Amino acid sequence: MKLLLVEDEQDLLNAYQKGLKAEGYGIDAASSAEDAMDLLSYNKYDCIVLDLNLPKMSGLELLESIREEDDQTKIMIVSANHTVDQRIAGLDKGANDYLIKPFDFQELKARLRALLRRDFSVKPTILTSGDFSLDLALHQVKYKDKVIGLTVKEYAIFSYLLQNQDHIVSAEELLEKCWNEEADPFTDVMRVHIYALRKKIHAITERDDVILTVKGVGYRLNP
Secondary structure (H helix, E strand, O other): OEEEEEOOOHHHHHHHHHHHHOOOOEEEEEOOHHHHHHHHOOOOOOEEEEOOOOOOOOHHHHHHHHHHHOOOOEEEEEEOOOOHHHHHHHHHOOOOEEEEOOOOHHHHHHHHHHHHHHHHHOOOOEEEEOOEEEEOOOOEEEEOOEEEOOOHHHHHHHHHHHHOOOOOEOHHHHHHHHOOOOOOOOOOHHHHHHHHHHHHHHHHHOOOOOEEEEOOOEEEEOO
């Protein structure tokens, strides 16, 4: 899952990033509406966490601009504006949820999980492929009846490969979806995580061919 955080208070933005990255989300961050619009012009996000009190262009104006082009991406307003009229204005302009500052970080995480689950009534929470199953709610991977213990980043990689097993996934695509736009595609970070993931899969399955490398192109899941 990839999030866009829009917040002009740098300390708060850093805290959001650190906490949500630890939960396995890919994070991009913007400190103004203009920066957010630039990121939105070439990235797709599962959810936008949006502060209303932004410099120059307000969060409500940004919300309206987003909804003119996109009515699917989930948007959570996080703001110190707490009157009923202000909350109604945000929801009427297309926000899916509204969290009032100050708040407990655990509540933010819980609301994000709930918001991102809302389509699950029409989508399965458990995906299967071969002898593998992926539990989207529990963030758990099983081979037959055995759980493969993965880190949040390893789970994110396996989940993305399984959900896109109909094509070869490049390292750049994995970095974009599982890290953020600042991840360096020329580092060994992806190969290190793929190596660790393969090792854990082999320990359970005794197979070396679950994640295939297509030389010069990327990776493909072979469940």
